[in-house]
Amino acid sequence: MFKRFYFVLALGAALACNAAPSKPAKVNGSLNLEPTENQSNAVKAVASLISQYNYKKVALNDSLSLIIYDHFLKSMDEGRVYLLASDIADFDKYKTRFDDDIKSGNLSNVFYMFNVFQKRYSDKINYSLAQLNKEFDFKKNETFAYDREKLPWASQAQLDAYWTQRVKFDLINLQLAKPDEAKNKETLKKRYENLISQNNKLESDDVFQLFMDDFTEAIDPHTNYFNQFNKAQFKLEMSRSxxxxxxxxxxxxxxxxxxxxxxxxxxxxxxxxxxxxxxxxxxxxxxxxxxxxxxxxxxxxxxxxxxxxxxxxxxxxxxxxxxxxxxxxxxxxxxxxxVLNDQRAQKSIQNYQQNGKTVKIGIINIPAFYVDFDAARSGVADYPSTTRDVKLLLDSLKKENVDGIVIDLRTNGGGSLTEAISLTGLFIKDGPVVQVRDTKNEVEVDKDEDPGIAYAGPLAVLVDRFSASASEIFAGAIQDYGRGVILGTQTYGKGTVQTQIDLNRYINSTLGNRINSIVGNVTGRNNATPEIDYGQLNLTIAKFYRISGGSTQHKGVIPDIQFPSSIPLDKYGEDTDPSALPFDVIAKSQYTKVADINTVLPQLSQLHQARMKNSVVYKNLLADIEEYKKKAAENTMMLNIDVLKKQRDEDEQKSFDRNNALRVAMGRPALKKGEAKPKKEDLDALKLEAGQILVDYIGIATDKVAKAHTPAMR
Structure with missing residues (x-):
């Protein structure tokens, strides 16, 4: 088994960037990129590994080919502003061929499509350059549909009309900042020429990486291929160095x-x-x-x-x-x-007033689930570890006599599985924390074996849409045990496990070798560095489940008390990706709940809603969310410089007024126009409200204890 090697990959671990040594030729002024034999071998290897060992069993057939085809088109021309309707009609014959091409390592159809796109791209930028010689009427009322993503593919004439408006649109934006048309035209000229220059530098491996992204994305969001350059970037990101x-x-x-x-x-x-x-x-x-x-x-x-x-x-x-x-x-x-030290957990204390008394709430921010294995093995006394660091912070906060603690996991995209388990152990006696099911449907229960409890007092966990993976394991376990109140918004829903496979070792090994010999140990290397680097595959091999039986995949963790989300839930999260694995349920583990939070939730929710009803801070947050939704829904604008300037000035004033209202509501002075915000100022209203909810929880618990010890009236 290779479970013990997993690392719960944080969201967005690797930079999306490309480079390669191939040297393309030019045909009629455009690039004519061609696939290499190494790329053919790599795509066949990836297809083989996915077919045999990926957790999600997906047949590489015509149905999947359609999905890969759609992804590839979108990757090239998401806005539908380069390719012609006639190009799409020409590409139509490839819709159900990609599955066979991948199996055989044939990339000629992929490269043909991309070369057509590259020609169209070059044509449109050159067309834009030519438009700069024209005179523009910035006062004319002209509607520009700048977002064509949901519109039909266009003809040559329609795209010419679009790009004429697009150049005017780009120019108006520069004019709004500084009204010097001649200089702004020169700025645009340099921008467009730069785009052509970059376009001419594209290489074969860029196309291959793009296609492989679309292939693996069609399988599941976290099975990824990295070419040689991206492989190095991934390791840099994971090493934090x-x-x-x-x-x-x-x-x-x-x-x-x-x-x-x-x-x-x-x-x-x-x-x-x-x-x-x-x-x-x-x-x-x-x-x-x-x-x-x-x-x-x-x-x-x-x-x-x-x-x-x-x-x-x-x-x-x-x-x-x-x-x-x-x-x-x-x-x-x-x-x-x-480096990892920049991301270590930190604490703060927030004071609240309740019934004439001061209630102290400790807040621990955990940005990632980290551990420096090398430092630990080397005997470094203070090696970075989420659990070790939080234990020290808990001890410090207890000495400062805090009444409760909030664990802030917002934007925490995950990290080490072992740290998620041991961190949970700081707040429970012992017992199961997470279940893991592999491709053979075998379930392993990972437990906290330490009976010690570092902190047994009132606890809340604050999460948001970017809390993922290891964060969801911790928050889910705390919720299942009834150990604390979960606050915030629905989490990301990343409940899958990946292992990293060096394709050099796979391709150069005997085809019959078991995968166990090539997965898991990312640092394992042959002494000789191969001249050819086929890249790396991050392969989904298992799935996480809460001890209550439900998966953290797709659904994430639903907070006990939900806050409005400034992060658009319909754009970010596992449930927004059609290829994501579904939510499902397995048998629950044997565990004993610490408490039943549900008995106090109605009262906590009522107190929270009463505060929010008249809160300027809360109303501003809701207004910002609505403004974002309104802007995101827009796909046209008036190409009239006076109309756009008026709209921009109104939006700026509205935002300025809302920010000042927020500052005043939180006891800060209003800013004057042009005045900079203090650098270390904390205007985190949701964090303050999370602490207030915990204060309410402490008050309710205190009242119950008091009533339990009050003699009955005779």
Whole structure:
């Protein structure tokens, strides 16, 4: 069995970027990329491993081919602004061929489709360049459907019309920032020329990685292939030892997107960078000129963003939910070496007033489930470990006489399974924590064997949509035991286990070798480094289940008291991915509940709702969520500079007023226009409310104890 080698992979562990040594030829001014024999061998190996050993048994047939085909089209042209309707009609014959192509290692059809796309892409950017010679009427009322994702594939004439408007749209955005048409046209000219230059640098392995992403995504969201470059990136991310800003990047609709942040990393410390932000431009140092990166490949953007420790990089960001015509914000970040120590658990204390008394609530933020195995094996006394660190924090908080503790797992994407189990053990006597079912349907129950309890007092766990994997194991166990109150929003639902397979070892080994000899030990290497690197496969091999029997997969953990989510639940989470494994139930483990939280939930919920009904903070949060939904639903705009400026100014004022109302409601002074926010200011209203709910819980429990010891009246 290879269960003991698993690591619960955190969400967004690897950077999505590509590079390869192949040298493509040009045909008629466009790239003519061709697959290699190594790629053929790699796709056959991945298909074989998935067919034999993936937890989700999926037949590689015509039905799956259709899904892979749709994913591949979307990856190339999600906005439907490059490929023609006639191209799609031509591609139609490949819809049910990909399954056979993958089995045989034939990538010619994949590369044909991509080469057509590349030609269309080049044509549209050159067309855009030509439009810059025209005069534009910025006062004309003209409706621009900038989001074509749900529209039919278009003809040449329709796309020409789209790109004429798109150039005007790009120009208006620059005009809104600085009304110098000649200079703005030159800026756009450089942007478009840069896109063509990058397009000409694409290589064979870029196409292969793109297709393999779509192939593995059709199987399940967490079975992934990494080419040689991405394999190295994955290991850097997992080792937490690269120098940069501490963010995972991806691409969507011409933008490089902040996919996730490393908790405690440089970007996270600014409190100005968020998952979903679009990076518009990058500048080096405090005074360097901004380089526009709209339309760039992620790998090229990373080269600008990553840099030596101690150096400064500035990013122009367009926050998620903001219209593309809205102004960007500039964030200055000092690059650091991203190491595990930056992500260690931290504590704080929040005081509350109840019935004339001060109630002290300790808050422990756990950004990841981490452990430094190498340091532990080397005998380092204070090696990083979530459980060890939290134990020390608990001891410290008990000495400070806190009345209750909140464990904050928001944005905690997971980490070490063993740490999730041992951390749970700090709050329960002993017993099962999680169940794991493998591909043979054999179930293993992982237990806390230590009868000691580090903290037995009132407990709450705060989660959000980005709490995943190991976070869900911990929160689910605390909920099943009735050990604490779970607060926040439905978690991500990542309840699968992956192992990492070095394809060099698989492909170069005897075909009949058992998979046990190649999985699990990621660091195992032959002494000789092979000249050919086939990449790495992260393969889903098992599934997590709560001790109550339900899976954490797909459904996640549903909080006892739910908060509104600023993270759109319909865009993020396992249940938004059609290829995700389903929720199901197995037999429950044998365990004894500590308490029945359900007896106090109605009262806690009533007190919470009463506070929220008149809370300015809560109303602002709901208003922000509604504003985001409204912006996200928009797909057209008026190409009139006066209309757009008025709309932008109104949105800015509305946001400014709401932020000031929030500050005042939380006892902070209102800011003046242009005044910067204090850097270390904590305006986390949901964290404060989580502490208040725990205060209510303590009060209810105290009342029950008091009543139980009050003599009956005679």
């Amino acid at each position: 690269l120098e940069g800003i501490g963010a995972t990047l991806s691409e969507k609709n011409e933008y490089v997107i902040i996919q996730s942040l490393v908790a405690g990393g440089p970007a996270d410390k600014t409190h100005q960078v968020n998952a979903g932000d679009r990076i518009v431009a990058v500048a080096q140092g405090k005074t360097g000129e901004f380089q526009d990166i709209v339309g760039w490949r992620t790998s090229n953007a990373i080269k600008l963003i990553r840099g030596a420790k101690g150096t400064v990089v500035r990013l122009k960001l367009l926050p998620e939910g903001k219209a593309v015509s809205d102004p960007t914000k500039t964030v200055e970040i000092v690059r650091e070496k991203i």
